[in-house]
Amino acid sequence: MxxxxxxxxxxxxxxxxxxxxxxRIAAKLGAPVETREVRAVENVSLSxxxxxxxxxxxxxxCGKSTLGRIAAGILPPSAGTARLDGKPVMxxxxxxxxxxxxxxxxxxxPFASLNPRKRIGExxxxxxxxxxxxxxxxxxxxxAEQLSRVGLDPSYASRFPHQFSGxxxxxxxxxxxxxxxxxxxxxxxxxxxxxxxxxxQVLNLFLDLRRALNLTAIFISHDLGVVRHLxxxxxxxxxxxxxxxxxxxxxxxxxxxxxxQALLASVPRLNRHREGRTxxxxxxxxxxxxxxxxPGCHFHPRCALxxxxxxxxPPQLRPLGPMRWAACHLAE
Amino acid sequence: xxxxxxxxGLKTHFFTRSGAVKAVxxxxxxxxxxxxxxxxxxxxSGKSVTGLSILGLIDHPGRIVEGSVRLDxxxxxxxxxxASRRVRGRRIAMIFQDPMMTLNPVLRVGTQMSMAxxxxxxxxxxxxxxxxxxxxxxxxxxxxxxxxxxxxxQLSGGMRQRVAIAIALLHSPxxxxxxxxxxxxxxxxxxQILQEMQRLxxxxxxxxxxxxxxxxxxxxxxxxxxxxxxxxxVEYGPTADVLAQPRHPYTRGxxxxxxxxxxxxxxxAQIPGSIPALIDLPPGCAFRARCSRATGACExxxxxxxxxxxxxRCFHPLEAA
Numbered sequence: 001m002x003x004x005x006x007x008x009x010x011x012x013x014x015x016x017x018x019x020x021x022x023x024r025i026a027a028k029l030g031a032p033v034e035t036r037e038v039r040a041v042e043n044v045s046l047s048x049x050x051x052x053x054x055x056x057x058x059x060x061x062c063g064k065s066t067l068g069r070i071a072a073g074i075l076p077p078s079a080g081t082a083r084l085d086g087k088p089v090m091x092x093x094x095x096x097x098x099x100x101x102x103x104x105x106x107x108x109x110p111f112a113s114l115n116p117r118k119r120i121g122e123x124x125x126x127x128x129x130x131x132x133x134x135x136x137x138x139x140x141x142x143x144a145e146q147l148s149r150v151g152l153d154p155s156y157a158s159r160f161p162h163q164f165s166g167x168x169x170x171x172x173x174x175x176x177x178x179x180x181x182x183x184x185x186x187x188x189x190x191x192x193x194x195x196x197x198x199x200x201q202v203l204n205l206f207l208d209l210r211r212a213l214n215l216t217a218i219f220i221s222h223d224l225g226v227v228r229h230l231x232x233x234x235x236x237x238x239x240x241x242x243x244x245x246x247x248x249x250x251x252x253x254x255x256x257x258x259x260x261q262a263l264l265a266s267v268p269r270l271n272r273h274r275e276g277r278t279x280x281x282x283x284x285x286x287x288x289x290x291x292x293x294x295p296g297c298h299f300h301p302r303c304a305l306x307x308x309x310x311x312x313x314p315p316q317l318r319p320l321g322p323m324r325w326a327a328c329h330l331a332e
Numbered sequence: 333x334x335x336x337x338x339x340x341g342l343k344t345h346f347f348t349r350s351g352a353v354k355a356v357x358x359x360x361x362x363x364x365x366x367x368x369x370x371x372x373x374x375x376x377s378g379k380s381v382t383g384l385s386i387l388g389l390i391d392h393p394g395r396i397v398e399g400s401v402r403l404d405x406x407x408x409x410x411x412x413x414x415a416s417r418r419v420r421g422r423r424i425a426m427i428f429q430d431p432m433m434t435l436n437p438v439l440r441v442g443t444q445m446s447m448a449x450x451x452x453x454x455x456x457x458x459x460x461x462x463x464x465x466x467x468x469x470x471x472x473x474x475x476x477x478x479x480x481x482x483x484x485x486q487l488s489g490g491m492r493q494r495v496a497i498a499i500a501l502l503h504s505p506x507x508x509x510x511x512x513x514x515x516x517x518x519x520x521x522x523x524q525i526l527q528e529m530q531r532l533x534x535x536x537x538x539x540x541x542x543x544x545x546x547x548x549x550x551x552x553x554x555x556x557x558x559x560x561x562x563x564x565x566v567e568y569g570p571t572a573d574v575l576a577q578p579r580h581p582y583t584r585g586x587x588x589x590x591x592x593x594x595x596x597x598x599x600x601a602q603i604p605g606s607i608p609a610l611i612d613l614p615p616g617c618a619f620r621a622r623c624s625r626a627t628g629a630c631e632x633x634x635x636x637x638x639x640x641x642x643x644x645r646c647f648h649p650l651e652a653a
Contacts, residue, residue, distance in 0.1 A: 059518040165606055195374035195545060200589035200602040207599055222519065225548075225592025229600070248596065266523035270548040270590050272575045278552045280530065282523035286488050 003085075004047035005216050006071060006103075006184055011080035013041040013066050038290045040066040042240040043080070048184070048216055055231030055248060056220045059263075061290050062237040065188055068220045072105045072186040073098035084184065101131050104177035108189035110169030114161040114176075120147075121157030124176045133181060146175040150205060167198035171205065178209065185217045191226060203229065224267050228252050233323075236260045239290055239298040242317060246324035256326040259283075259299045297329070305330055334405045335362045336539035337386070337424075337507045342399035344378075344385045353610045355381040355394070357563035360636070361541075363556070365506070368533055368540045370550030370571065372586075373560035376607045379543045382560070383509045386541070387426050388416045404506055422452040425500035429512040431492035435484040441495055442480035448499050467498040472528050490521035494528070501536070509541045514549065526553055547590060551575055559583045562618035563610060569642020579639050579649040582619045617646070625650075 016037035019027075041063040048054045058064045069075040071082050073089040076096040082089040084100055091097040107113040114123055124146050125139045134142045144154035150171040161169060170190055177185060187206070191199040203226065209215060221227050227234060228248055235245040236259065244257040255261045262283040271278075285302040288294055297315050300306040309329050317325045320332065344356040356378045363369045373379040384390055386401050388408060401408040403424055408416065428434045436444055445464040449455060455463075461480070468476035471494040484492055493513060500508050510529075514522040530553060533540050542554055550557055551571060558568040559582065567580040578584040588594070588601035605622040616633055620626035625648040636645040640652055 059520060167606060195607075196547070196586060196589045197374060197603040198606060200591070200600040201604075203591060204599045204602055207597070223591075224519070225590065229591035229594065229596050231596075263520060266520050268523070268526065268546070268548040268552050270551050270575070270587070270593055272551075272587060272593065277530070277555070277571070280523045280527040280552065282527050283520040286490060287518065287520070 003050070005050045005052075005085060006048040006218075007083045007086075008044055008046050008067070008071060009081050009083065011041060011044050011067070011070055011077045011082060012039070013063075013070060013075060014039050014078045036291055039240050039293070040290065041070065041077070044240075044242055045080075046235060046242065046245065048218060050183075050216055051214055052232045053210065053215075053217045053219055053230055055227035055234040056218055056237065057222065057224060057227050057234060057263075058237035059222060059287055061239070061287060063240040063290075064220045064222075064237050067237070068105070068186045068188050068218060071184075071218060072103050073100065074105065101127070101180050102183045103186060104180050104182035104184075105186040105188060106170070106173050106177050106190045108192050110166060110173050110193070111161075113173055114169060116161050119158050119160060120164075120172050123161075124157075124172070124179050127176070127180050131180070133179075142179070146179045147172075149178070149209070150175045165198075166194055167201055170194065170202050174202075174205070174209070178213070183216060185215050186220070187217060188220045189222070192221065192223065199226075206230065224252075224264065236263070239288065239293045241298060241314075241327060243299065243328070244324075244326040245317070246321075246326075250321075250324060256320055256324065256331040257299075257328045258303045258305055258330075260326075262302075297327075335402075336365045336404060337361070337363045337541070338400075338402040338405075339382075339386065340400045340402075342382065342385055342401065343397045344381050344390055344394060345397050346394040348393055348611075351611050354563050354613065355610060356385060359399075359560075359563075359565055361558060361565075361568075363507070363539045363541060365539050366533060366537045367556065368529075368542055368554045370554030370557040371541055371543045371560065372545065372547060372550055372557060374545055374586075374607055376562075376610065377560040378563040378610075379545075379560050380511050383426065383511050383541065383543050386507075386509055387420055387424060389420075389426075418452070421448065421505075422503040423505050424507045424509070425503070425505045427493075427496050427500050427508060427510040427513045430516050431489065431496045432484065434496055435492060437484055439483075440480070441482055441484065441487075445480070445499055445502065448502055452503055463502065464498075467501050468495070470501060470532065471495075471498045472524070473498070488521075489517055490524060493517060493521075493525060497525075497528070497532075501532070501538075504536060505538060507539045507541065509543070511543045512545070513542075515544070515546070522549075529553065547575070547586060548592075559586070562608060562613060564618070564645065565636060565643070566619065566646070567642065567644045568636070569644075573640075573642055577640070577650075577652055579642065579644040579652075580646050581623050581625050581648075581650060584650055585622075 014037045056064045070077045076090050121143045125143045128134045143157050147154045191202050219230050231248045234248045234251050235242050238259050244260045265281045294301050296312045297310040300310040315327045315329045317327045320326050339361040342359045346353040371379050446460045449460050465476045473479050473494050514525050554571050557571045557574050558565050561582050567583045585603035594600050603622050616631040620630040629647045634645050634647045636643045639649050
């Protein structure tokens with residue numbers, strides 16, 4: 001681990017409603033037009049070292065998938081840049097074009113991410129062919145190699161997605177991403193839709209491939225157990241901001257940010273050697289709407305420790321130990 | 333004391349064009365007042381169909397072909413349409429996974445609650461309002477008055493699920509069947525709901541059947557746990573015993589598949605293969621193709637039997653550690 005492979009530099013992403021022609025005319029005539037925007041990602045900087053797996057955790061609406069998509073070059077950031085080996089992932093001249101094939105993504109739902117009308121051999125071979133990684137003559141052998149690497153029989157290449165189970169489809173999606181020989185793999189909730197026994201199979205495959213190919217990865221999930229199992233470092237997100245980042249074992253052992261503490265406490269744990277039932281310790285209150293996040297620290301309405309300062313001044317990420325950062329005025 | 337809910341030899345089959353799908357094939361359960369039973373299984377194990385069968389909600393081409401479901405001693409299987417409607421919603425209720433699908437999007441919460449109340453009782457508007465507010469308060473909704481006047485889309489996912497639970501509680505049923513009620517929710521909201529359910533179970537004495545695929549959820553919530561595989565219960569006993577010392581190889585495999593317990597970065601002990609199709613299941617133990625302990629004996633179906641203080645359906649149970 002020396003130089004960062006991926007650097008996100010003060011990345012933000014806002015989503016706003018498209019202004020229709022009607023709205024524009026109304027605005028011209030002086031009528032107030034609603035311009036609500038969602039700040040999905042707000043001023044996030046982080047780096048991923050070569051060979052490292054970074055876990056990105058948060059509840060729905062916290063911006064983890066949006067951040068993943070910016071890193072993958074699928075969504076252009078509204079501000080800031082994503083750089084791979086020092087070079088931008090996306091063209092910054094307004095064309096919004098992805099410039100590199102070295103970042104690939106595995107999506108959550110393998111039912112939606114595979115073209116149902118294409119044989120999976122075509123799906124896997126399409127990218128490498130288009131980008132000249134292989135030629136047409138070698139494509140069949142290449143696809144076979146990719147399939148056997150993810151534990152599928154090469155003869156499956158001529159089948160359609162509907163002939164596979166969820167776990168197998170996710171293997172196909174992984175094979176498709178790896179066929180592009182990426183340096184960085186973005187996994188956006190790749191096991192969320194799978195049953196536990198199948199999930200374990202896919203997680204094991206991921207561990208094997210990471211070791212064999214020396215992959216760098218961002219693993220996005222709401223499942224804290226899965227992230228702990230796979231990640232070297234973990235970043236916790238809340239309403240578009242990173243609230244804590246650090247080595248996985250340290251964060252799980254001693255979380256610094258109150259949100260991380262509360263989140264870890266509210267996860268039901270499978271403690272196999274516990275006597276009887278245990279009490280749940282939920283976080284008070286509801287997740288605020290990302291349309292109107294609370295001022296200051298976004299977590300303050302649900303935080304038991306919040307002070308006047310938390311209500312007004314947004315905390316910045318600050319170092320709290322070797323490799324550990326948290327965005328809280330009070331954390332030590 | 334009779335159990336609040338007693339299920340014996342329940343078989344629910346679906347008669348499709350390609351043959352009979354034995355979704356539930358001989359399930360026995362029993363649950364007493366104030367207790368929580370966790371019914372655990374992967375997709376296709378028959379856990380949801382078991383829940384629907386208990387409430388008599390199986391539609392064509394499915395049918396309960398055999399077995400009995402007794403609610404406070406009264407047989408529910410074979411009740412005619414009107415009689416089962418008088419029971420359902422009043423003495424036994426169900427909570428579903430997705431509260432966006434179960435609440436009517438064009439009716440206010442208050443209207444829906446009053447419809448649920450008046451389906452079984454003739455009550456005045458004032459009483460409806462009072463009882464609705466009480467139910468909403470019970471499930472920990474912060475502003476019950478505003479909630480009554482709200483449409484479902486104005487509520488968050490967690491609040492919608494609380495409304496669904498409040499509706500289930502309106503008639504103080506003996507039994508509530510909850511089918512994956514927190515799967516669609518975020519962890520922090522899930523913990524809130526689980527806390528409320530734990531409290532409600534203790535306060536109201538309702539017997540709760542909690543259907544889920546998440547072992548971690550039942551490990552903290554349920555008194556007893558029943559693990560289903562391919563339409564049958566393979567292991568059934570007190571939660572702490574089953575989790576600490578599973579005897580059925582499938583239960584053991586499921587527990588080992590959960591990340592978070594294992595050493596980070598190490599490979600998880602996985603179950604090979606996937607759950608078999610329920611159509612034309614070969615005779616014998618349905619798990620044997622995925623089981624490392626399977627022998628020739630497993631080609632006949634093992635009976636469920638008492639093994640070390642819990643029930644397990646296996647010829648080669650794991651030894652006590």
